[in-house]
Amino acid sequence: MSQLLLIIKREYLQKVRNKSFIIMTFLSPLIFTGLIVLVAYLSKINNAEKQVISVYDETGLYANDFEGYENYEFDYVSTEKEFAQVTSQVVSSEKYGLLYIPNEPVTKLKDDVVFFAEDAPNMDVINYITEVLENKAFESNLKNDGVSVEDIHKASTSVNIKIENFNGEESSKTANILKLVFGGAAGYFLMMFIIIYGNMIMRSVIEEKTNRIIEIIISSVKPIKLMMGKIIGTSLAGITQFVVWLCIGVVLSVVVSTIFHVDLSTVETPHKAMLENSGAMEAMVQDGVIEFFKLPLLTLIVSFLIYFIGGYLLYSSVYVSIGAAVDSETDTQQFMMPVIMVLMLAVYVGFFTVINNPHGTIATVFSFIPFTSPIVMLMRIPFGVDLWEIVVSVIILYLTFVGVVWLAAKIYRIGILMYGKKPSYKELYKWLKY
Amino acid sequence: MAENLLEATNVYKRYGDYTALNNVSLSIPKGSIFGLLGPNGAGKTSFIRILNQITYPDEGTILFNGEALAPKHIAKIGYLPEERGLYKSMKVGEQALYLAQLKGLSKTEAKEKLTYWFDRLEIGHWWNKKIQELSKGMAQKIQFVVTVLHNPDLLIFDEPFSGFDPINANLIKDEILRLKNQGATVIFSTHRMESVEELCDEIALINKSNKILEGTLVDVKRKFRTHTYEVALEGVNETILMSDVESRGFKIADADFDTLGDEFTCTIQIPQETAPNELLRFLMEKSSVTHFKELIPSVNDIFIKAVNNHNA
Structure with a gap:
C-alpha cells in the first residue's frame, strides 16, 4: 500500500474510532431533534392556551366584528357598567387585555382607542384589531359617500406580475x-x-x-x-x-x-x-x-x-x-x-x-x-x-x-x-x- | 562497493543568518559504530536530519554506499530521534505495523518481523495495549524495535539509552552490538561518554557548527595522550625522589601523592620526546616499582579539552 494511502487510512480510522467522535456523531442529531421537538411542543402548548380580550365598546357598532384571532377570543362587556369597574374585573379575572373603544363616530376614532394589558401585548393581535377598526371606518366612509362595498369589490382587480428573464425562463x-x-x-x-x-x-x-x-x-x-x-x-x-x-x-x-x-x-x-x-x-x-x-x-x-x-x-x-x-x-x-x-x-x-x-x-x-x-x-x-x-x-x-x-x-x-x-x-x- | 557507508563532503546548512553546519566532512566506515559527539546545539541533530532527508544541505555532497543520497535510501536507514514518542491512543501492535509499513515493509513481512522482535525483547503481550498504558521505558523499547525492524544498513541512534533503567539499557546495548556484528553501520549520538568508550570504534566531535575532531577512538586517544604515568614505588624517600624527578626534566603532574603503608603513589608527566622506558629505568634505579601505567585520557576529558580549546 502506498504511504499516502496508509496515512489516509490511519487518520480516518483514528478519527472514526475515537469515542468522542462516535458519541458526537450519534448523539448530536438526537439532541438536535430533541430540541426541535421541545420547541414545537412548547409553542403548541403556548398556542393552545386560550386568551380572552374584553371589549368595552361604547359605540356598540363593533358587536360582531371581532371574531377572534388565532387563540385570542373577544368578550364583549356590557357598557352599562362603569369603565373603572370593568377594568378592575379584567385585572382580577386575569384576562389578556381590555380594548376600549370610545363613543365617537367610527371615522373619527384615530388616536382614541386604547388597549389595556398587564404585559406588552402580542403585536399580531394589535395589528388584527387595527385592521378591523380601519376596515370599519373604510366601509363607513364609503357608505357615507354612497358607494356600496360590493361596487368596490367589483372595481378592484388583482394583478399577478410574472417575472421572466430574457431567455423566457419564469421565476417567482x-x-x-x-x-x-x-x-x-x-x-x-x-x-x-x-x-x-x-x-x-x-x-x-x-x-x-x-x-x-x-x-x-x-x-x-x-x-x-x-x-x-x-x-x-x-x-x-x-x-x-x-x-x-x-x-x-x-x-x-x-x-x-x-x-x-x-x-x-x-x-x-x-x-x-x-x-x-x-x-x-x-x-x-x-x-x-x-x-x-x-x-x-x-x-x-x-x-x-x-x-x-x-x-x-x-x-x-x-x-x-x-x-x-x-x-x-x-x-x-x-x-x-x-x-x-x-x-x-x-x-x-x-x-x-x-x-x-x-x-x-x-x-x-x-x-x-x-x-x-x-x-x-x-x-x-x-x-x-x-x-x-x-x-x-x-x-x-x-x-x-x-x-x-x-x-x-x-x-x-x-x-x-x-x-x-x-x-x-x-x-x-x-x-x-x- | 564503497569502503565507507556514508561520505559527507563539505556540507553546509544555514537557517536564515544562522549557520548550523559549516563545511562539515565526515566518513563513516561500513560496519562501525560511529560516535557523533558535541555540545548541545553544536549541529549534530542538523546533520542527522540531513542524513534522514528531513532537511537538505545547502551545499556539499552526501554519498550513501557510493551513491548520492536519495529518497530510495530512506528504507535503508533506521532512525531513533532524541525527541521521540508514539501515538498515545493507538495500540502497540497496530502502531508498530503502521510505522513498519511506512518504511516500505509489506503487512505480512512487518508482522513476521515484529513477532520476532517482540518475542526477543519479551514484550509480545503488549500487542493490544495502548501506548498510554505503558511506562516510558516500555514505549522506548517499542521505538527501538520500530527503528531496527526493517534491517536497515544504517542505524542512527540519538541518545538511545535515555529513559531506560540499567538493565534495559544493557539489553539495548547488546542488541546494538549484535546488529553491528550482523553488518549494520551505527551512528551513535550521546552525551554519555562512558557508553561512547564502550561502544564506539570511531568518533567525530562537532562544536559550534564545525567538525573539530574525527578518527578512530584509539587514534584520537593517542592524539590526546598527555604522557602522564601513574606509578607506585616502595621504600623510597618522597622528598629526595621529588627533587630527583624534577632534576631529570620530568614533571610531577598534579599533587597526587598517596601513601599506602610503605607504598608511594604519584603521577609523573614526561616530555613528549622522552620514551616511557626512560622514566621506568630512572625509577627502577631509585626504588622498586610496583605499579606503572600510562594515564590515557577518557573520551570525557577529550571532549572537554577539545571543545574548550576550540572555543578559546
Whole structure:
C-alpha cells in the first residue's frame, strides 16, 4: 500500500474510532431533534392556551366584528357598567387585555382607542384589531359617500406580475426564496465544515508534535505526503459524520413527526396557519416543488462539489500550518482570528449583498477572491451566474490552493520540528525562506 | 562497493543568518559504530536530519554506499530521534505495523518481523495495549524495535539509552552490538561518554557548527595522550625522589601523592620526546616499582579539552 494511502487510512480510522467522535456523531442529531421537538411542543402548548380580550365598546357598532384571532377570543362587556369597574374585573379575572373603544363616530376614532394589558401585548393581535377598526371606518366612509362595498369589490382587480428573464425562463417569489435557501445553506454548511474539521486537522497536527512522534514519521515519509494524508483522512471522517447525521436526521424527523404528531413545519412560520386556511399553503408547496425542479440542479450539485472541495482544502492547509507552527492548542488563537474573520466576512457578504443583488459589484468581486469565493459564489450560483465567471473563479481558487499548499508545506516542514516557543508572524515569514 | 557507508563532503546548512553546519566532512566506515559527539546545539541533530532527508544541505555532497543520497535510501536507514514518542491512543501492535509499513515493509513481512522482535525483547503481550498504558521505558523499547525492524544498513541512534533503567539499557546495548556484528553501520549520538568508550570504534566531535575532531577512538586517544604515568614505588624517600624527578626534566603532574603503608603513589608527566622506558629505568634505579601505567585520557576529558580549546 502506498504511504499516502496508509496515512489516509490511519487518520480516518483514528478519527472514526475515537469515542468522542462516535458519541458526537450519534448523539448530536438526537439532541438536535430533541430540541426541535421541545420547541414545537412548547409553542403548541403556548398556542393552545386560550386568551380572552374584553371589549368595552361604547359605540356598540363593533358587536360582531371581532371574531377572534388565532387563540385570542373577544368578550364583549356590557357598557352599562362603569369603565373603572370593568377594568378592575379584567385585572382580577386575569384576562389578556381590555380594548376600549370610545363613543365617537367610527371615522373619527384615530388616536382614541386604547388597549389595556398587564404585559406588552402580542403585536399580531394589535395589528388584527387595527385592521378591523380601519376596515370599519373604510366601509363607513364609503357608505357615507354612497358607494356600496360590493361596487368596490367589483372595481378592484388583482394583478399577478410574472417575472421572466430574457431567455423566457419564469421565476417567482417562491423560486427566489428557494434559491436563497439553497445558496445560503450551501455557503453556511461549507463554513461550518471548514471550522469543525479544519480544527480537527489542526489538533491532529499538534498531537503529533506533542507526542514527539513526528520526527519518527517524517524520517520515513515526506512532510507534504503526511500533510496531504492528514487533510484527506480527516475530511473523509468529516464527510462520514455528516452523512450519518443526515441519515439519522431524516429517520428521526419521520419517526418524531409520526409518533408525536408534531408538525415540524409550524415551528418556523407562525403565519402558515393563515395560509393553510385559504389553501395557499398547499399552493405554495406545489409551487415550491415545481420551482425546485426548475433549478439548475446538476449545475448546483457539480459547482457545490467543486467549491466545497477547493474551499475546504484551501482552508485546511492554512489550519495545518497553524497547527505546525504552535506547540499547544492554546497558542493557536493569534493565528485563528484572521481565518475565522475571513470566513465570517464571506458569510456576511453572502447574506447581505447576494440577497439584495446577486450580481452586484461587491458580490461579484467577493466571488472571485479565493478565500471568500467558495461561500459567496455558492450563494450566487442558484441565481444564475455566467459560466465564464464560475470557470475563472474556480481557476483562481485552485491556483491559490496550490500556492497555499506550497507555503503551508514549507511552514509545516519547519514548524513540526520546532519546539518550545510560539513563533511570531515575522518568524513564520522567515521559515518560508529556509 | 564503497569502503565507507556514508561520505559527507563539505556540507553546509544555514537557517536564515544562522549557520548550523559549516563545511562539515565526515566518513563513516561500513560496519562501525560511529560516535557523533558535541555540545548541545553544536549541529549534530542538523546533520542527522540531513542524513534522514528531513532537511537538505545547502551545499556539499552526501554519498550513501557510493551513491548520492536519495529518497530510495530512506528504507535503508533506521532512525531513533532524541525527541521521540508514539501515538498515545493507538495500540502497540497496530502502531508498530503502521510505522513498519511506512518504511516500505509489506503487512505480512512487518508482522513476521515484529513477532520476532517482540518475542526477543519479551514484550509480545503488549500487542493490544495502548501506548498510554505503558511506562516510558516500555514505549522506548517499542521505538527501538520500530527503528531496527526493517534491517536497515544504517542505524542512527540519538541518545538511545535515555529513559531506560540499567538493565534495559544493557539489553539495548547488546542488541546494538549484535546488529553491528550482523553488518549494520551505527551512528551513535550521546552525551554519555562512558557508553561512547564502550561502544564506539570511531568518533567525530562537532562544536559550534564545525567538525573539530574525527578518527578512530584509539587514534584520537593517542592524539590526546598527555604522557602522564601513574606509578607506585616502595621504600623510597618522597622528598629526595621529588627533587630527583624534577632534576631529570620530568614533571610531577598534579599533587597526587598517596601513601599506602610503605607504598608511594604519584603521577609523573614526561616530555613528549622522552620514551616511557626512560622514566621506568630512572625509577627502577631509585626504588622498586610496583605499579606503572600510562594515564590515557577518557573520551570525557577529550571532549572537554577539545571543545574548550576550540572555543578559546
